[in-house]
Amino acid sequence: MNRIDASEHYDESAFQSxxxxxxxxxxxxxxxxxxxIHDLLPISKAVANIFVFINAHLSYGNENQVAIVAAHTNRAVWLYPPSPNPDRALSRRPDGGGGGPDVEMTGVDSHRHRPREPQLGTSANKYPQFAQIESSILSSLRSLIDSTSPSDLNPTTLISGALSxxxxxxxxxSLAFQAPKTSKDPANPTTAPPTKTAAPDLHARILVVSVSESEPAQYIPTMNAVFAASHARIPxxxxxxxxxxxxxxQAAFITNGIFLSAAANPRGLLTYLMFGFLSDIEARASLITPTQDSVDFRAACFCHRNVVDMGFVCSICLSIFCDxxxxxxxxxxxxxxxxxNYGAKPAVVPRKKKKRKRVVNGTGREGTGSAAETPGPA
Structure with missing residues (x-):
């Protein structure tokens, strides 16, 4: 029967999850x-394009997951999945560190009212999971915008806190996807370890949709998050x-990620997302991904929080100072x-005097000490 339906030609490994x-x-x-950039790309259209990109990512596999974080002016807020304890405030400083005053990290308004429960779409043309994610994101985003006061309108964006x-x-x-560890056999403690490296249980990556410039005051917490992602092999x-x-x-370069600038045409957001960032880590090994022509490796000084080209570096803690x-x-x-000897005046070396040439019969050659001309051929 296998020869009739040609099922013996199929590779069973291809049908594994x-x-x-x-x-x-x-x-x-x-x-x-x-x-x-409201005239070029309103935030409503940008969010709609991001929804299409998220749905495409989820359509690649039933086990694919997505998480959305909003990097706001003074806090970072989960948009999806929603927090299980919306009334519990998380302690977070605006610079991304711990401690300090409590900052609301959930989708509640200034009066600490719970947001409306997301309602699933009733259209038969929309997948229920897509409708649930979109409703949750829109509800949390609406609560975040409503809770923003005029005093929060500053140019700083908490990217470091969102990355953390x-x-x-x-x-x-990733801990939930890890296979349970098997205990060693006490009768045979010298079991040889496996020779092949185990495949990762989860492919994770972070995508930042940025509309702000880098804040020099967040250089240290941002770089800490970047090096942590590089150590965990998360692009x-x-x-x-x-x-x-x-x-x-620098974060994209250090973590082997992709950096694209759509400043010339923000209206093409969906095109950039679908063609540049839809592939996961495993698929990028077989694709030619976009590369950066040049990377700005400037750092921020620790004294004035200014981005500098040249500075002084401590040889012990590698702190950077502009002066x-x-x-x-x-x-x-x-x-x-x-x-x-920094700051000392350079030593002045006297110039070596050149030997002057004597002018002999209108020519600029050196004199030989004889008044007679050099005899020519007869």
Whole structure:
């Protein structure tokens, strides 16, 4: 029977379940930045295009997952999945560190009212999972916008906090996909380890849709999140709609991610998303991904939080300063900076006098000490 229906020619390994992929999208929701490109791309159309991209990612496999984080002006908020405890505030500083005053991290308004429960679409033409995700994101995004006060309208965007939340969620999700560890046999403790490297249980990546410039005050927490993602082999992709953020360019380069700038044509957001960022880590090994022509590797100084091209670096803690600190002491670790001969005037070396040439019979050659001319051929 197998020869009749040709089932023996099929490769059974091809029908095995694929590795699930987790896509975490960080959306820059700075109102000032979106107001600058409102004529080209309103935030409503941008969110609609992101919905199409998310649905395409989920359509690749039943086990694919998605998470959405909003990087706002003074906090980072989960848009999807919704927080199980919306009334519990998470402690987070605006610079991305821990401690400090409590900042609301859930989709509730300023009066601490619970948002409306997302209603599933009743259209038969929409997949129920897509409708549930879209309703949850729109409800959380509407609550975030309504809770934004005029005092929150500053040009700073908390990208570092959003990256930290995304990495924490990815780590928590990867633990759920890990296979249970088998205990060693006490009768045979010298069991040889497996020779082949185990395949990853989850492919995770982060996509940042940015409309703001990099904030120098967030250089340290952003780089901490970037190096943590690089250590965990999680690529950070970036799609810039307005400018070229310096730190996100470095994040894409360090984590082997993709950086694209759509500042010339923000209306083509969906095209950039579908053709540049839809492939996961496993598929990118067989594709030619977009590359960066140049990367801005400038860093922010630790003293004035300015992006500098050249500066002074502490040899102990690698802190960067745009100018020599007071008493030549590192402001981070207190180490005395050895500046050597920096600032000393260079030594003046006298120029060596050149030997002057004698003019003989109108020619500029040196004289031989004889008044007679050089005899020519007869």
């Amino acid at each position: 694929q590795t699930p992929s987790l896509l975490t999208v960080v959306i820059d929701t700075n109102p000032r930045a979106w107001a600058a 939340m995304a990495l924490s969620y990815i780590h928590k999700t 950070i992709d970036t799609l810039s709609l307005y400018s070229a953020p310096t730190f996100l360019q 020599i600190p007071a008493n030549a002491e590192c402001l981070t670790c207190g180490t005395k900076l050895a500046l050597g």
